[in-house]
Amino acid sequence: MRQPDDQPRGDPWMAFGYLVSGVLLYGAIGWLLDRWWDTSFMVAIGILIGAGLGTYQTWARFRPPDDDPPASSPRTSS
Numbered sequence: 001m002r003q004p005d006d007q008p009r010g011d012p013w014m015a016f017g018y019l020v021s022g023v024l025l026y027g028a029i030g031w032l033l034d035r036w037w038d039t040s041f042m043v044a045i046g047i048l049i050g051a052g053l054g055t056y057q058t059w060a061r062f063r064p065p066d067d068d069p070p071a072s073s074p075r076t077s078s
Helices: 012-037 042-062
Strands: none
Touching: 012 042
């Protein structure tokens, strides 16, 4: 019989929000840099960076917890 998890499940809309907001935010920053520097490639770089950071943030938020508990320091008796 399977034990219920104590950890809450991730909301898929939260993952979607991380990805979309990363693309929109960094794409907008790239667009502003394009307008400022009179270039045409920074928006693409911003979108790619935003997608990468949004994917990382989603992975960091929804990854399974480590099975190994942290090692405690040995107790010293005085």
